[in-house]
Amino acid sequence: xxxxxxxxxxxxxxxxxEPDGREIVYVTRRFLPRxxxxxATGRVRLREGDRLELAASRALSQPExxxxxxxxxxxxxxxxxxxPGSELxxxxxxx
Numbered sequence: 001x002x003x004x005x006x007x008x009x010x011x012x013x014x015x016x017x018e019p020d021g022r023e024i025v026y027v028t029r030r031f032l033p034r035x036x037x038x039x040a041t042g043r044v045r046l047r048e049g050d051r052l053e054l055a056a057s058r059a060l061s062q063p064e065x066x067x068x069x070x071x072x073x074x075x076x077x078x079x080x081x082x083x084p085g086s087e088l089x090x091x092x093x094x095x
Contacts, residue, residue: 001027007067033071038091040072048084059090068092 002009008027015025044059052066060068070078072091081088 039094
């Protein structure tokens with residue numbers, strides 16, 4: 001259903017049955033990783049004209065993994081994380 005590196009790939013599916021008998025299948029809720037389980041691997045400084053996917057491309061070699069930057073910087077709203085000169089933590093979940 002999702003690409004293997006999607007933030008939703010490992011989430012289980014659930015279903016809901018409507019009163020008319022239709023079954024609706026959905027992906028369960030994704031919880032953000034606990035920050036104490038993240039291992040900082042570096043930082044990425046935003047450049048003029050950067051968007052999160054450009055920063056993720058430089059830092060992680062995966063533009064579609066911009067959400068990993070946001071997971072590692074939980075106090076930021078995505079729009080606030082795109083100011084030139086801002087530094088974002090790059091992190092992975094600790095084993």
